[in-house]
Amino acid sequence: MFAEVIIDIKNKQVNKSFDYIIPTYLEGILHVGCRVKVPFGKLKRTGYILKTKESTEVTRGLKEIDEAIDLKPVLNEEFIKLAEYISIHDFSFYATSLETMIPQALRMKYEKTIKWVTNSLDESLQKHFKTKKEISFNTIPKELEPILFKEIKLGNLVIDSRIKRVRKEKYITYVHFNSEKVGIPSSKKGMDLLSYLEEINEDIDINSLMNDSGYSKNVIDTLAKNGFIDLYKKEIEPEEDIKNYIDKEVSLNRMQEDVYHSLKLGNEKTYLLHGVTGSGKTELYMRWIKDSIHSGKEALMLVPEISLTPQITAIFYARFKENIAVLHSRLTISEKYEQWKRILNGDVKIVVGARSAIFAPLKNLGIIIVDECHEASYRQSNNPKYSAIDLAKIRSHTYNCPLVLGSATPNAEDYFRAIHGEYELLSLPKRANGRELPKSIVVDLREELKNGNRTPLSNILKEEIIKCYRNHEQSILFLNRRGYSSFVQCRNCGEVVKCPHCDISLTYHGKTNTLKCHYCGYQISNVMKCEKCGSDKIRYVGSGTEKLYEAVKNILPEAKVLRLDTDTVAKMEDYENIYHEFKEHKADILVGTQMVTKGLDFENVTLVGVANADIALHYPTFDANQVAFNLIEQVAGRAGRAKKDGKVIIQTYDPNNYVIECAKNHDYEGFYKKEILFRKASSMPPFSEPIEIEVIGKNLGETKKEAIHIANALRGVSINSIILGPTEAYIFKKKDLYHYVILVQAKEDIVLDKIQYIYPLYQNNKDITISITRKWL
Numbered sequence: 001m002f003a004e005v006i007i008d009i010k011n012k013q014v015n016k017s018f019d020y021i022i023p024t025y026l027e028g029i030l031h032v033g034c035r036v037k038v039p040f041g042k043l044k045r046t047g048y049i050l051k052t053k054e055s056t057e058v059t060r061g062l063k064e065i066d067e068a069i070d071l072k073p074v075l076n077e078e079f080i081k082l083a084e085y086i087s088i089h090d091f092s093f094y095a096t097s098l099e100t101m102i103p104q105a106l107r108m109k110y111e112k113t114i115k116w117v118t119n120s121l122d123e124s125l126q127k128h129f130k131t132k133k134e135i136s137f138n139t140i141p142k143e144l145e146p147i148l149f150k151e152i153k154l155g156n157l158v159i160d161s162r163i164k165r166v167r168k169e170k171y172i173t174y175v176h177f178n179s180e181k182v183g184i185p186s187s188k189k190g191m192d193l194l195s196y197l198e199e200i201n202e203d204i205d206i207n208s209l210m211n212d213s214g215y216s217k218n219v220i221d222t223l224a225k226n227g228f229i230d231l232y233k234k235e236i237e238p239e240e241d242i243k244n245y246i247d248k249e250v251s252l253n254r255m256q257e258d259v260y261h262s263l264k265l266g267n268e269k270t271y272l273l274h275g276v277t278g279s280g281k282t283e284l285y286m287r288w289i290k291d292s293i294h295s296g297k298e299a300l301m302l303v304p305e306i307s308l309t310p311q312i313t314a315i316f317y318a319r320f321k322e323n324i325a326v327l328h329s330r331l332t333i334s335e336k337y338e339q340w341k342r343i344l345n346g347d348v349k350i351v352v353g354a355r356s357a358i359f360a361p362l363k364n365l366g367i368i369i370v371d372e373c374h375e376a377s378y379r380q381s382n383n384p385k386y387s388a389i390d391l392a393k394i395r396s397h398t399y400n401c402p403l404v405l406g407s408a409t410p411n412a413e414d415y416f417r418a419i420h421g422e423y424e425l426l427s428l429p430k431r432a433n434g435r436e437l438p439k440s441i442v443v444d445l446r447e448e449l450k451n452g453n454r455t456p457l458s459n460i461l462k463e464e465i466i467k468c469y470r471n472h473e474q475s476i477l478f479l480n481r482r483g484y485s486s487f488v489q490c491r492n493c494g495e496v497v498k499c500p501h502c503d504i505s506l507t508y509h510g511k512t513n514t515l516k517c518h519y520c521g522y523q524i525s526n527v528m529k530c531e532k533c534g535s536d537k538i539r540y541v542g543s544g545t546e547k548l549y550e551a552v553k554n555i556l557p558e559a560k561v562l563r564l565d566t567d568t569v570a571k572m573e574d575y576e577n578i579y580h581e582f583k584e585h586k587a588d589i590l591v592g593t594q595m596v597t598k599g600l601d602f603e604n605v606t607l608v609g610v611a612n613a614d615i616a617l618h619y620p621t622f623d624a625n626q627v628a629f630n631l632i633e634q635v636a637g638r639a640g641r642a643k644k645d646g647k648v649i650i651q652t653y654d655p656n657n658y659v660i661e662c663a664k665n666h667d668y669e670g671f672y673k674k675e676i677l678f679r680k681a682s683s684m685p686p687f688s689e690p691i692e693i694e695v696i697g698k699n700l701g702e703t704k705k706e707a708i709h710i711a712n713a714l715r716g717v718s719i720n721s722i723i724l725g726p727t728e729a730y731i732f733k734k735k736d737l738y739h740y741v742i743l744v745q746a747k748e749d750i751v752l753d754k755i756q757y758i759y760p761l762y763q764n765n766k767d768i769t770i771s772i773t774r775k776w777l
């Protein structure tokens with residue numbers, strides 16, 4: 001027998017498979033989707049078996065497979081086809097695409113084990129088992145392998161794999177008041193804290209204690225040392241609140257009912273579910289999933305990573321119990337692997353997860369759902385640069401099952417397809433509980449400046465925040481920029497402090513008193529004097545979330561304000577802590593970046609402030625307006641979701657911009673009509689299928705030369721295709737590297753073929769890096 005093998009050679013990949021002989025003792029063991037070690041050149045390399053066959057056309061130099069890495073396939077035919085698709089469609093390598101599809105645990109060293117499951121076994125092997133039933137594969141000498149594999153084929157031995165378990169912190173420290181202890185603490189603080197503990201009269205976790213009482217770890221430690229309190233660790237029950245969640249299956253309203261019946265299982269249609277924020281899309285997803293399970297099939301639902309909150313997890317667990325695997329980033333490598341095995345073995349029928357969950361090894365899909373389908377995070381930004389939605393379409397095709405794309409703000413491309421019949425459009429134009437969408441007010445920031453208000457909060461927003469706080473309601477303030485100010489400028493000569501490695505200005509961070517580059521992480525301590533003219537008149541221009549936070553604190557010192565951005569959230573746990581604190585109304589105001597715009601369903605939030613609606617508008621991408629509209633509409637959707645009316649304040653320097661006007665009126669259709677005209681005029685998706693080729697290098701001249709060379713080569717193969725550039729990228733210099741961009745609209749396949757060749761050409765080029773991205777699905 002022979003095997004077609006794709007070999008994984010970093011830096012020298014080819015999308016071509018090679019034939020190898022399967023040694024007789026591995027026949028029947030090695031199948032499609034197993035990884036093997038093969039001789040290649042002088043070295044042994046890892047490869048993936050794409051196909052096994054009886055004969056080969058290769059006549060000379062045929063070599064034998066050296067070793068089996070997997071004794072059970074880690075990928076099935078479906079994924080092998082999918083990887084081939086990615087390698088062609090997304091201009092990447094077959095091996096890299098295959099590698100992305102298997103759990104990380106399997107990409108590391110893991111232990112293969114053999115289990116003796118009958119009474120008979122060749123004697124030469126028996127002695128290795130001693131008294132055990134399961135031993136490590138490595139304890140069997142190489143020369144016994146042929147016998148070993150024979151026994152596996154006979155069914156006496158079973159192979160499995162074991163992943164080393166990595167445990168993460170799973171403990172919380174609790175504080176117990178020791179009422180037996182006589183005497184009093186020596187410090188006033190200690191005494192206060194003790195009476196506080198006596199009053200609450202129950203054990204409390206140390207973090208809440210420090211937050212609630214405001215005492216430091218020092219005071220607590222001293223009390224513990226002197227025996228007034230005991231500290232003990234308790235294992236965190238990770239799914240505690242998940243288990244406690246009670247499912248309330250609401251009855252669908254008329255609108256939901258209609259949409260619910262419009263979807264038919266058992267066909268491969270793509271549906272676009274356009275439902276305003278709070279319209280009850282999630283309830284529909286769950287009904288369809290249930291129906292799919294009842295018909296004996298499985299369901300896959302993708303959500304943006306940031307929406308994988310405990311809330312959504314709890315809702316799904318409550319409804320579907322053990323039948324579900326939730327794949328989120330908080331799982332350890334071994335936990336992810338466990339989930340993957342459960343899915344592979346058919347132990348679960350429903351998978352909910354972020355982008356990479358599209359590779360969940362379900363084998364009988366009945367429906368695929370992509371929530372918040374407008375989110376850019378469904379595209380992977382490094383190789384292979386696949387789009388999970390694109391792959392969802394392929395999987396829906398393979399299983400002849402529907403694909404549902406859900407969003408309150410679908411991308412114009414998708415809406416266009418829905419209007420023109422490529423997708424079926426389903427609409428939920430009203431909120432599920434009958435409440436109105438929040439009323440919006442647009443504030444002209446130019447007027448504020450004229451009136452001498454230089455803070456990030458307009459007078460109206462200030463008043464509303466205070467009013468909201470006085471009413472014991474919560475507010476969310478959104479600003480699309482972290483740090484304190486956007487740049488630092490000398491008032492005397494106008495010099496702006498820039499990153500020496502990138503072609504952008506540094507951002508001032510107040511907490512650390514530093515200037516940081518948001519691209520490369522370069523950091524210096526704050527400047528007191530202008531480098532150029534020596535003046536000490538330094539100005540901090542623009543606002544980031546830090547400054548916004550400070551401004552809120554200034555008007556309401558007594559309010560509890562939380563900040564949610566990548567500076568305050570290092571881990572998913574941090575996000576969850578802030579999330580819970582706000583959800584339980586332990587804080588009044590939440591200030592943050594994009595993180596606050598997504599999927600939060602807090603009933604007490606009645607005010608949303610968009611501190612600067614213009615930032616997103618000025619990105620140099622074809623869909624900047626769309627992204628800006630989506631952000632404003634999504635964050636506005638957090639207000640007034642339950643019993644009380646919501647209000648939205650949008651601050652802008654450009655109040656007449658159609659994006660702002662449409663967002664103010666929650667007018668998606670109006671926005672779409674303008675946006676699609678603009679796309680048409682500029683010949684952008686859905687009217688074209690641009691591919692961006694970035695040429696990146698250290699040496700400006702060389703990089704430019706290479707970029708021109710590539711552009712010309714492409715022009716050479718097709719006169720009908722449009723090849724724009726090379727032009728300097730929006731941020732021309734990043735981390736000391738120059739970026740040139742070529743934009744291609746391929747009208748002929750020959751251009752695509754040519755682009756396929758670019759990566760391999762530059763694989764070993766130390767000076768030039770290439771990055772190729774499809775700007776459409």
Ligand SMILES: Nc1ncnc2c1ncn2[C@@H]1O[C@H](COP(=O)(O)OP(=O)(O)OP(=O)(O)O)[C@@H](O)[C@H]1O
Pocket residue numbers: 250251252253256275276277278279280281282283407408432433599600601637
């Ligand atoms: N038929 C119904 N009757 C009453 N309440 C409902 C109904 N359907 C959904 N809801 C409730 O309405 C709220 C919003 O629903 P859901 O979160 O599903 O909306 P959504 O469309 O996903 O919103 P978003 O896009 O903002 O995340 C939830 O609290 C949900 O329980």
Ligand SMILES: [Zn+2]
Pocket residue numbers: 490491492493494495530531532533534535
């Ligand atoms: Zn100066």
Ligand SMILES: [Zn+2]
Pocket residue numbers: 499500501502517518519520521522735
């Ligand atoms: Zn930098």
